[in-house]
Amino acid sequence: FPEILPLVFESSPANILDIGANTGKWALACLGYNKDVHVGLLDLQIQLDDAKKNIDAAGYGNRVSYHAHNILDNSLPLPEGYDIMFMSQFLDCFADKEIVAILNKCYEALPDHGRVLINETFWDCQRFEASAFSLQMASLYFTTIANGNSQMYDSEVYLKLVEETGFEVVRQYDNIGLSHTILELKKK
Numbered sequence: 001f002p003e004i005l006p007l008v009f010e011s012s013p014a015n016i017l018d019i020g021a022n023t024g025k026w027a028l029a030c031l032g033y034n035k036d037v038h039v040g041l042l043d044l045q046i047q048l049d050d051a052k053k054n055i056d057a058a059g060y061g062n063r064v065s066y067h068a069h070n071i072l073d074n075s076l077p078l079p080e081g082y083d084i085m086f087m088s089q090f091l092d093c094f095a096d097k098e099i100v101a102i103l104n105k106c107y108e109a110l111p112d113h114g115r116v117l118i119n120e121t122f123w124d125c126q127r128f129e130a131s132a133f134s135l136q137m138a139s140l141y142f143t144t145i146a147n148g149n150s151q152m153y154d155s156e157v158y159l160k161l162v163e164e165t166g167f168e169v170v171r172q173y174d175n176i177g178l179s180h181t182i183l184e185l186k187k188k
Contacts, residue, residue: 001029003176007184008117009034013083017042019071019106020090024051031060040082042067071102078109085110088119096161103165107187116167116185119176120158158183 008016008030014037018027021041030039041051045068055064067079072094078085085106091099106116162169167185174181 001026004119004180004182005029005033007173007182008084008086009037011083011115014038015040015082016084016086017067017079017082019043019078019085019087019102020093021051022047024054026086026088027051027055027064028058028060031055031058031063038063038065040065040067040079042069042071042078044068044070071105072098074101074105078105080109080111082109083111083114085114085116086119087116089121091118092120096157099158099161100164103162103167103185107166110187112187114186115170118183118185119180120183121179121181 016030016037017040018024018030019042021027021043024041027039027041030037041048041055041064043051048066048068052061052064052066055061065079069076069078091102094102103116110116159169162183162185166188168188169183170186171184172181173184176182
């Protein structure tokens with residue numbers, strides 16, 4: 001998070017939506033980094049319950065909104081009013097068509113000045129061959145055992161999925177931490 005936070009906050013966002021918020025670790029990092037930011041957490045209710053406990057314990061409950069949401073239900077729109085939508089190792093949990101549908105939902109809810117930031121571990125963007133191999137083997141696990149449709153992506157495949165939406169990649173930051181890439185998307 002320490003390397004990602006300056007990238008996220010360089011545009012001085014007032015509101016950030018954490019899609020796939022899980023236990024709230026990213027939200028807590030944002031809230032601690034900037035004393036004025038408001039963070040929305042979007043996930044299944046069971047995940048939001050855990051995140052709320054962690055955020056309330058840290059004393060940030062007054063700067064947070066919770067959005068219970070099944071991201072795969074295309075009849076449910078995403079909440080509006082967020083300058084940044086952030087997803088960390090979230091989209092790789094879904095099949096290609098689902099990723100495109102999720103990004104399309106983001107497009108509909110995002111203001112024209114907004115950005116989507118995606119944190120992923122693309123196997124073709126790794127510094128070390130062993131890292132790429134490890135991610136490819138994790139991908140086999142996901143596609144054959146875990147859920148049958150997610151994978152650790154090659155960036156070229158992922159970028160083609162972005163092209164199917166109304167977004168374009170503004171910047172790509174590779175080698176964040178040991179193995180991460182940040183894609184910054186804006187509306188075309």
